[in-house]
Amino acid sequence: MIRLNNVGVSFRKENQKKIFGKERQQILVDVSMHVKEKECLGILGESGSGKSTMGRVICGLLKPDCGKVEVEKPISIVFQDYTTSANPRFTVKQIISESLIVRERRESIRLDREKEIRKLLELVGLSEEFSLRYPHELSGGQLQRVCIARAVALQPKIILFDESISSLDAYTQVQIMDLLKEIRKKYGLTYVFITHDLSSVTYFCDRVLFLYQGQIVETCEIAELGKVKDEYAKKLLNSVVNLR
Template sequence: MIKLRDICVSFRNEKQESFFGKTRKQVIFNISLNIAQGTCLGILGESGSGKSTLGRVICGMLKPDSGIYTLNDMEIYKSKSNKKILQEKLSIVFQDYTTSTNPRFKIKDIIAEGLFVYKKRTKKNIDLKKEIVHLLEMVGLDETFLNRFPHQLSGGQLQRVCIARAVACQPEVILLDEAISSLDAHTQVQVMDLLKELKEKLNLTYIFITHDLTSITYLCDEVVFLKDGKITESLKVKDLNKTTDEYAKKLIHSIIEF
């Protein structure tokens, strides 16, 4: 479904100026990967390894310097219309549920944002209130949340609202960038269970970005290890113990030895 081939990304170096003008710092090096429909790919790496940058390429928000990115054989950065098609098929859930929700919006308005995207695309008439309640229930909340504001919800509840907004536009793919990382361990498991349930129910494909290997083993089918912008290992989660990569081994031992 999703294919990346030799993706490279660099940013302009603001500080360092050479004789030839501004230099560039490369942060993603020749990344290639495949994501099959209905699977969950984990992208694992420490802070600064380039996970979010790669995520931005996959979301259509950042054109790579070079390389090819296709969704169902359609080349995304070839034309504006292809990019638009991608954005209709892909939703995003970020780590920071407080800044990704407008504090002055009620919960019903936050979820409605996602429904408007769907309405605009399909030109279907929808019963907004009914749909919002349906979405709230789908993420384990209920209609008592409709008129509340973000600050009146716990982190886990607000992230559920963000997930409801993400599925409201009926995407095929959801990219989750550290989506559970700010939650406490217990709430993380609850939100991961919700994500698993929605994936089956709605036939979704996930890209799950995290620095935490435990959540990858809980949720993902395959994993790539990212280090300094390069993939050092790529394998099925069930084959994790067979890795020969030193960095991957180090991380695996750090969770097993407890």
């Protein structure tokens, strides 16, 4: 489904030593990974480890400096910051319609949009009356549900979650994760789940990938999480255990 081969990404540094300096900062170094069909892969790493950059490379928003990216389309995305992920001038109906329009064009079909939107809202546990509301009239959890409905409306093969539930409270997180599990089962989707929260990964994913300073340091199945060899991955695991 997704295959990255030796991908490298770098940005021009903001604070250059010379006036017209060309120093670059390496964000991703020689990243290779793959995701199988219907798998849920967690990408775990601390802030600044390059997880979001990797997400952008996967969904085609960022062209890597080198390496090969193969991603099966269509792909959809749910962002962390729900406050800016929906156009504040759109109603919920229009927000979801955008995905439906793209799907209509892709499959060259006509959809009964009203019906589709009703079905999608029901799927994410919102009532029909929400369809005429604006984003600022919804709570964070509700808006994130709308964003999920929008992502599902596209009927994608892959959905990328970029810290999608990190900014929600613990109870809503569990609710949303259960919802996502259900959707995945129903449509047979592939998930890529970017997060810094280990507990949500263990709750949710099949396989986890540790990212540290732009490099993949360890990949393992969730069941074998106790057997990680890499120092950084161990440290990350321990830090969670210690907190409890």
